[in-house]
Amino acid sequence: MSSTFLGMPGSFPKNAAKAVQNSQLRYNLRKATHTIRGKRANVVGELPDWQELRAAGKAIKDETLRHLDRYLVQMEEAVTRAGGHVHWARDADEANRIVGELIKATGETEVVKVKSMATQEIGLNEALAAQGVTAYETDLAELIVQLGDDFPSHILVPAIHRNRAEIREIFLDKMEKVPEGLTDEPRALAEAARLHLRERFLKSKVAISGANFMVAETGTLVVLESEGNGRMCLTLPETLISVVGIEKLLPAWRDLEVFLQLLPRSSTGERMNPYTSMWTGSVEGQDFHLVLLDNGRTDVLADEVGRQALRCIRCSACLNVCPVYERAGGHAYGSVYPGPIGAILTPQLRGMSSELDASLPYASSLCGACFEACPVAIDIPEVLVDLRAKVRHKPAERAGMRVAGWILNDQVRLAKAQRLATRFRKLVPKRLPGPLSAWTDTRDLPDIPEESFRDWWERNERA
Amino acid sequence: MRVALFITCVNDTLFPGTGKAVVSLLRRLGCEVDFPAAQTCCGQMHVNTGYRDEGVRLARHFTEVFAGYDAVVAPSGSCAAMVREQYPKLVRPGSRGATAVAEVAPKVHELSEFLIDVLKVDDVGAYFPHRVTYHPTCHSLRGLHLGDRPTRLLQNVRGLELVELPAAQECCGFGGTFAVKNPAVSAAMGADKVRNVLGTGAEVLCAADNSCLMHIGGTLNRQRTGVRIMHLAEILAATEEAQ
DSSP states (O other), rough: OOOOOOOOOSSSHEEEEETTTTHHHHHHHHHHHHEEEEEEHHHHHHOOTTHHHHHHHHHHHHHHHHHHHHHHHHHHHHHHHTOOOOEEESSSSHHHHHHHHHHHHHHHHHHEEEEOOOHHHHHHHHHHHHOOOOEEEOOOHHHHHHTTTTOOOSSSSSSHHHHHOHHHHHHHHOOSOOOOTOOOHHHHHHHHHHHHHHHHHHHHHHHEEOOOOOETTEEEEEEESSSSSHHHHHHHSEEEEEEEEGEEEEEEEEHHHHHHHHHHHHSSSOOSEEEEEEEEETTTEEEEEEEOOOTHHHHHHHTGGGGGGOOOOOOOOOHHHHHHHHHHSSSSOOOSOOOOHHHHHHHHOOOOOSHHHHHGGSOOOOOHHHHHOOOOOOOOHHHHHHHTSSSOOOOOOOHHHHHHHHHTHHHHHHHHHHHHHTTGGOOOOSSOOOGGGHHHTTOOOOOOSSSSSHHHHHHOOOO | OOOEEOOOOOHHHOOOOHHHHHHHHHHTTTTEEEEETTTOOOOHHHHHHHHHHHHHHHHHHHHHHHTTEEEEEEEEEEHHHHHIIHHHHHHHSSSTTTTHHHHHHHGGHHHHHHHIIIIIOOOOOOBBOSEEEOOOIIIIIISOOOHHHHHHHHTTTTEEEOOOOOOTOHHHHHTTTTTHHSHHHHHHHHHHHHHHHHHHHHHHEEEEEHHHHHHHHHHHHHHHOOOOOEEHHHHOOOOTOOO
16 A cells, blocks of 8 residues: 655755755656656757647636636536536545545445546545545556655656566566566566556446546546556546546637647657546436535645646656755655646645755755646746745744845945854865855865955945 | 846845946947945845845835935845836835836836847947856746847857857756755755756856855865856956956
């Protein structure tokens, strides 16, 4: 059973400091992110109207969020009309309880799952386990994470931190039936997973999914995937329960034209994803339940700067271009949402009361690569800086920044501080004490000059 | 043309040579350079670390000091981006100082922007017979969209051999207080940047931001690589007579 991130100790800098020392992890992450990064750049670069598509994606999402109340009711009506049942969940507990009761009503104790971020966010698998229900992940990477009793570390590629040799080890160790002579060839590993999963698909009477999009106009849910395992889950079982964040809505069917281009190109770096499943209400007698999940989203919507994070379509392009994610890995973020988007989404959804969550807005050099790659133009650096102003700062830092602000706000004070520094310039040690050792542990300090620029100007240029 | 030099607090305190280079370069190109003595800091460190109130005070101070100039030139892509891109959001329309921000912010130029867009020169008559590689810092690349302006200027420097830096667009890992708040990741990013710099065989690493150069240069020095860091202004100010 995969573990949950909730209540994870530590802080981003501490977690990341451990991760950067793991050379296997660094190699795996570098190779994987650079490969997807390159593929994305190619398929985005070939479209002459990418910026227009991006602007359209942003505009459609903004329009949806502005009138979310209306579109949600429209969605509910459409799904109900098509024979589905709609449930409203305020938070994780409520959503987990609803799903648990729906499963209980079927009498089943085993369910199959389509890869879904929303159900990971609420810790559904763990909540179901507590109610005696076993949830089986069917996405290959999620399966690897679940079998390895591990945490996902990437939105699209949850097992990105594992290489194929490690995956083979996990399969040998944890799968009931493994083909003889299993190698670490991708084809052999996929075949082993296929045999393992096929039985589950045929046996299971209940499936749980999320959705990439919901169309309010028609009541349609949309799942994009690569493996086809999702479609098995969506179509074979008698009961389908979809847990979907309220921000996944799109107003109209034709809006999919934009997002079915933006998502695969940004996500897997493909022009088109192999499988797109769409369903409306109850299909061919299947009992369909839609659980609409808030879990903090309404609060995010109330924040003028932070609300743009709700435009996110979970493509993970920002992770793949992020130099910090590439070195720290996904686990350091302590959330199902790692990388730049996680650094702005997790603190907004979970709050910033824990040390870990308060450190997330600082998990960025503000280089801006994420904003540039984002298919719905979320200005992640802007939100990071805004969140940093809302974090409770440590008293020592607060005091230091106040003094710095006081000195910098006046030319005379600044000049005096500079003269003090130049006077004692020979006495500055090679290694600084306290928190400033963070600089001198790996970097030399620049030499302090004999004279500041302003003093030089005053002496030579002032008429 | 009468221009105001915004030296930036980092250059003022730690890299006065860059300021002197800007003055001599702009004078050589016929500008009258003024240094408003009341200037201090753009406030980027405070704003980007989460101390908005202090940042707003510094932003208001900045706009008061530089009001009335035709153009303000800063030898820093990062500080110029702060003023032009972040000030209008920081000092909200309708609040005190917003009018001054709207008036002053668009007149602030990073050095290479000023040379190419305002003065319309891409050959400044410099001479620098060395092998140089250029790192486009994040805020000059993705904030100001400087594009090829700095490298166009460098390509026209007599004697200079410009070598391409692999993975140039990747952040060096400085990131202001990020460098001390997340030292492990910052150092890991810096190490990769240094590896790429060394791969070029360049004698000099050039950029439009001394703060990033301080981080990369600090790593280059610690590793005893012998590669020098130089601000773009210092290379452009170099002439045959001065060699």
